[in-house]
Amino acid sequence: MYHxxxxxxxxxxxxxxxxPFSNEKQAKNxxxxxxxxxxxxxxxxxxxxxxxxxxxDPAGAPILYLAVLNARxxxxxxxxxxxxxxxxxxxxxxxxxxxxxxxEFAFYFAQGLAELALNAPSTIPMxxxxxxxxxxxxxxxxxxxxSRGRFTPVHPILAKFSLLAKHPKAALPxxxxxxxxIETHASHLRYQDFLLYHYYGGMIYLQLKNFERxxxxxxxxxxxxxxxASAIQIEAHRKYILASLLLLGKVPSLPKYTAQxxxxxxxxxxxPYDDFAKxxxxxxxxxxxxxxxxxxDLFNKHKNWGLVTQLMDSLVRRNxxxxxxxxxxxxxxxxxxxxxxxxxxxxxxxxxxxxxEGQVYATINHREGGMVYFRDAPNRFDDEETVRRFEREIxxxxxxxxxxxxxxxxxxxxxxxxxxxxxxxxAGAAGLxxxxxxxxxxEILIDG
Amino acid sequence: xxxxxxxxxxxxxxxxxxxxxxxxLEIACGRPAALQATSVQPEGSQNPASPTSPTAxxxxxxxxxxxxxxxxxxIDNDLNSARFLIKRVPLNIRQSFPTKDFQTxxxxxxxxxxxxxxxxxxxxxxxxxxxxxxxxxxxDTAMNVEGEAPSADQHTWSPAVVPLVKSLAEQIRERxxxxxxxxxxxxxxxxxxxxxxxxxxxxxxxxxxxKGWRVEQNWLFPPAPxxxxxxxxxxxxxxxxxxxxxxxxxxxxxxxx
Numbered sequence: 001m002y003h004x005x006x007x008x009x010x011x012x013x014x015x016x017x018x019x020p021f022s023n024e025k026q027a028k029n030x031x032x033x034x035x036x037x038x039x040x041x042x043x044x045x046x047x048x049x050x051x052x053x054x055x056x057d058p059a060g061a062p063i064l065y066l067a068v069l070n071a072r073x074x075x076x077x078x079x080x081x082x083x084x085x086x087x088x089x090x091x092x093x094x095x096x097x098x099x100x101x102x103x104e105f106a107f108y109f110a111q112g113l114a115e116l117a118l119n120a121p122s123t124i125p126m127x128x129x130x131x132x133x134x135x136x137x138x139x140x141x142x143x144x145x146x147s148r149g150r151f152t153p154v155h156p157i158l159a160k161f162s163l164l165a166k167h168p169k170a171a172l173p174x175x176x177x178x179x180x181x182i183e184t185h186a187s188h189l190r191y192q193d194f195l196l197y198h199y200y201g202g203m204i205y206l207q208l209k210n211f212e213r214x215x216x217x218x219x220x221x222x223x224x225x226x227x228x229a230s231a232i233q234i235e236a237h238r239k240y241i242l243a244s245l246l247l248l249g250k251v252p253s254l255p256k257y258t259a260q261x262x263x264x265x266x267x268x269x270x271x272p273y274d275d276f277a278k279x280x281x282x283x284x285x286x287x288x289x290x291x292x293x294x295x296x297d298l299f300n301k302h303k304n305w306g307l308v309t310q311l312m313d314s315l316v317r318r319n320x321x322x323x324x325x326x327x328x329x330x331x332x333x334x335x336x337x338x339x340x341x342x343x344x345x346x347x348x349x350x351x352x353x354x355x356x357e358g359q360v361y362a363t364i365n366h367r368e369g370g371m372v373y374f375r376d377a378p379n380r381f382d383d384e385e386t387v388r389r390f391e392r393e394i395x396x397x398x399x400x401x402x403x404x405x406x407x408x409x410x411x412x413x414x415x416x417x418x419x420x421x422x423x424x425x426x427a428g429a430a431g432l433x434x435x436x437x438x439x440x441x442x443e444i445l446i447d448g
Numbered sequence: 449x450x451x452x453x454x455x456x457x458x459x460x461x462x463x464x465x466x467x468x469x470x471x472x473l474e475i476a477c478g479r480p481a482a483l484q485a486t487s488v489q490p491e492g493s494q495n496p497a498s499p500t501s502p503t504a505x506x507x508x509x510x511x512x513x514x515x516x517x518x519x520x521x522x523i524d525n526d527l528n529s530a531r532f533l534i535k536r537v538p539l540n541i542r543q544s545f546p547t548k549d550f551q552t553x554x555x556x557x558x559x560x561x562x563x564x565x566x567x568x569x570x571x572x573x574x575x576x577x578x579x580x581x582x583x584x585x586x587x588d589t590a591m592n593v594e595g596e597a598p599s600a601d602q603h604t605w606s607p608a609v610v611p612l613v614k615s616l617a618e619q620i621r622e623r624x625x626x627x628x629x630x631x632x633x634x635x636x637x638x639x640x641x642x643x644x645x646x647x648x649x650x651x652x653x654x655x656x657x658x659k660g661w662r663v664e665q666n667w668l669f670p671p672a673p674x675x676x677x678x679x680x681x682x683x684x685x686x687x688x689x690x691x692x693x694x695x696x697x698x699x700x701x702x703x704x705x
Contacts, residue, residue, distance in 0.1 A: 081480050088478035128538060132480050135473040166535045170473065209528060353563065355631045367634040367667055387691050394698060 010044045010052065013037055018061045031102050034067040042071030053086045058094040065090060066105040073112030080120060084132055087113060091139035099144070103152075106144050107188065110137060110154040117161060130164035137161060141174040149180040156193045159200035168204040175201050180403060195221050195232040202239060206307070211247035215240065222266070223258045229265035235302070237266045241273045242307040249318055251277045272298055276308075283322060285315055285340055316341065317354055324360060324374045332370040344370055452516055456611060461523050468517035475510070511545040512608070518553045519612040522560065523619050530557045552603045556616075565624060569645030572617040575604040621645060625659060629670040637666045 017034055021027040034042075046052055053072070056065045069086055072078060087109075099106050113133040120129035141154040155174060162171035182189065202217035218240035222233050244251045254263060267274075272295040279291040292299070292308060299308050319339040323330060332344035332351075341347050351372060354360040361375045411417055452471075455464045514537050521530040534554055542550060552571055559568045605613050624643045628635060637649040646652045653663050660671040 084477050084480045088474065125538070127536065128476075131473070131536065132476045135477040138473070166532055168532065169469070169529060207528075207532075349563070352627070352631055356627050362631070363633045364631055364635075365633040366636055366639070373633070387695075391695070391698070 008033075008037065008041060010041050011047065013041065013067075014046075014052065014056070014064070017064050017067070018056075019064075027101070031063060031105075034064065034105075037067070037071075039071050039074065042068055043075055051082075053082075058090045060095070062090070062094045062096070062098050063102050063105050065094075066099075066109050070105065070108045070112050073109075073116055078116060078119075080116065080124075083116060087133070087136045091136045094143075096143040103144055104188065106140055107153045110140050110157050113137065114157050114161065117164075126164055127166055130161045131167060133161060134158070134165055134167060134170045138170065138173060145181070146174040146177060149177050151179045151182045151189065151194070151197070153189055153193055156197035156200060159197055159204060163200055163203060163207075168207040171201070171204050172208075175204060191224075192230075192232070195224060195230055195236075198224075199232050199236045202236060202243075206239065206243060211243050214243050215247065218243065219255065222262065223255045225257075226259040226262050229259075229262045233262055234265060234269050237270055238273050238302060238304060239307070241270070241277050242304060242311060245277055245280050245311055246307070246314060250281050280311060280315065283315065283319055285319075288312065288315060317350060317359060320347075320350060320354065321360060324362075327374060329371055329373045332364070332372060335372060452512070453608065456516070459615075461520055461615075465517065465520045465524060465526075468513060468520060471513055472517065475513070479506070481506070507541065507544045508546065510541055511547075511550065514541075515545075515549045515553065515609060516612065518550065518557070519609060519616060522553070522556065523612065523616050525619070525623065527557065527561055531561070547606050548603055549606055549609060552605075560620075565620065565645065566642050568620065569617065571603060572613055572620075573602060574610055574614060575602060617645070621655075625656065629661075632670060634667050634669050637663075637668055640668050 013034065017030040019027070019030065021030065044052075046055060052068050053065070056068065058065045069083070069090065072083055072086075113136060117126075117129040117133045120126075120132075137154060137158040141152065141158045144150075144154060145152045146155065158174055159171050162168055182194075198217045198221040202214045202221065205211070205214035205217060218236045221236040222240060224233070226233070241251050254266075272291075276288075276291045276295065279288045282288075289312070292312065296305075299305050316339055320335065323335065323338060330338075332347045335351075336342065336344050336347040339347070341350070348364065348370075351360065351362060351364065355362060361377050363373050363375065365371050365373065452464070452467060455467055514533065518530055518533055521527075521533065534557060537550070545551075556568055556571050559565075559571075621644055624645075628640060628643055637652055640656065641647070641649060641652040644652055644655060646655065649666075653668070656668055656670075657663060662669040662671075
């Protein structure tokens with residue numbers, strides 16, 4: 001435990017912690033000193049009243065720069081504009097490789113930025129102050145691990161503030177990279193960070209209309225290992241149901257590895273959504289409208305009304321899609337009557353939109369009296385694009401398989417796993433433990 | 449701003465979007481005062497209308513950036529990003545814009561969102577008075593329909609964004625034609641005119657004939673799907689054999705590991 005020296009001055013810190021350091025011990029000492037330095041020292045001005053931030057260089061001493069900046073972000077009534085400018089300067093010029101050995105400075109920085117935005121002057125609306133910190137968050141997320149698929153505490157912050165800033169696209173550079181590494185010790189990650197990141201990420205993909213990836217993210221939230229259901233998981237499940245209906249027309253069952261307490265809580269709490277889903281799957285517009293009016297206030301309260309209206313609009317199109325299973329050709333007026341639309345012109349508008357978005361393959365012939373001909377999807381898998389895609393997906397699957405193999409091997413070597421295997425044998429468990437016992441008995445027989 | 453205008457000249461819309469998006473976030477963080485520039489002025493501050501005051505130039509820069517970015521999103525047919533951008537531009541900033549370019553683009557976005565193409569084209573017409581002799585070749589004359597009474601919608605676009613506005617109108621027309629070709633075996637000339645933004649039937653006919661369509665009295669017939677060259681090569685026989693050999697080697701290796 002490094003004791004902070006109460007009489008240390010800012011200048012002392014600046015000179016002894018700037019580096020470069022001749023060995024790792026020196027470096028670690030410097031960081032300890034910085035971490036335990038009193039706030040009053042780190043936020044002081046220099047002797048000539050200059051701002052230390054204008055004196056320090058992120059390219060030469062990024063950790064020192066951040067130590068000062070982090071302290072400044074924590075004072076009461078921080079200088080909003082000056083600190084934001086310093087943040088931008090930092091991410092544009094920092095020597096990121098130096099930060100990798102003391103990443104906690106970067107993670108405190110991200111949290112400090114979040115606080116700054118949340119406590120911005122009241123003349124600045126939340127949406128605007130959230131926008132101001134997106135650039136540094138993007139850099140932090142990418143350079144502190146995001147670009148390599150390593151999960152960091154910055155991920156959920158970037159996702160949250162992209163939503164608040166009404167700029168969902170800003171989080172994509174990190175969101176689009178799958179997480180393959182989670183290192184809990186070095187980065188002070190919490191279980192909640194994982195849940196929040198995937199929940200916010202799902203919402204972002206919903207806003208960007210990438211429903212497939214939104215579903216992936218919500219699934220990760222819901223199926224995360226748990227002994228107790230989190231409110232985040234319950235909320236994610238609601239959006240999971242609605243997004244599934246939009247994308248697939250039905251709600252797929254949750255993964256088998258979903259924690260029992262969680263699936264129980266979901267079943268008990270989200271019944272209105274389950275009822276809504278069943279009504280939607282029946283393709284009956286009247287039945288759906290009944291469910292919607294029953295729970296309108298609830299959907300509103302949960303901020304899911306937008307999704308619900310999208311779903312109501314989509315039901316007409318699902319009914320049109322169903323027609324393709326029965327008819328080869330149909331007149332626009334018959335179509336309108338069949339799905340409950342007022343005019344053939346409106347039916348035509350729907351069909352046109354569906355053709356544009358690839359939801360149906362059909363052609364309209366007006367000369368023959370407004371007839372629609374349903375066609376098969378043109379699947380030509382013999383072109384260059386398909387071959388390239390095929391190769392790419394094989395290569396990706398290969399990489400993932402290797403990674404899983406490595407993970408499997410390293411898990412088998414852990415104390416916990418070995419303990420379970422051996423412990424199972426001692427307890428005489430019927431399963432794997434029993435098998436191991438039998439194996440050892442055979443050995444003894446052979447030796448004897 | 450100079451590199452923005454240079455990018456417009458180059459005609460690479462994706463690059464333009466990338467630069468604009470990065471610039472927006474850079475301004476928000478590096479120069480947050482620019483975003484607050486047109487909020488309530490403290491007493492005794494400079495006259496915001498003065499061309500040399502930092503407030504006016506910051507507001508001007510933002511106005512150009514937002515207008516160009518919105519246009520670029522529309523050209524890219526990314527209505528989602530367009531809508532979010534509009535949500536992000538604070539009202540006080542919008543009110544300080546020197547022209548109605550941005551506001552008109554908001555209208556264009558809203559109409560594109562509900563697919564009301566008929567009302568979009570008039571908004572994109574380039575007013576002759578601002579742009580003298582520029583509209584003399586081919587399709588551009590189609591846009592300035594002769595004899596059409598000036599509508600209340602008509603907006604005079606500032607010269608800097610005119611190339612983008614023209615590009616947008618062309619894109620919308622091309623996409624519409626593409627969709628019509630996929631969706632219709634036959635369509636009436638008047639219906640087509642609505643989708644393509646032409647005032648008279650003869651213009652629609654002229655336009656589609658140039659794209660391989662067939663005209664019969666008042667009906668238009670798109671070309672057969674296979675006939676249109678869509679640029680996806682089949683590759684020569686040798687290339688296909690190479691690919692096959694390559695894939696076989698790949699799969700064999702996978703099987704071994």
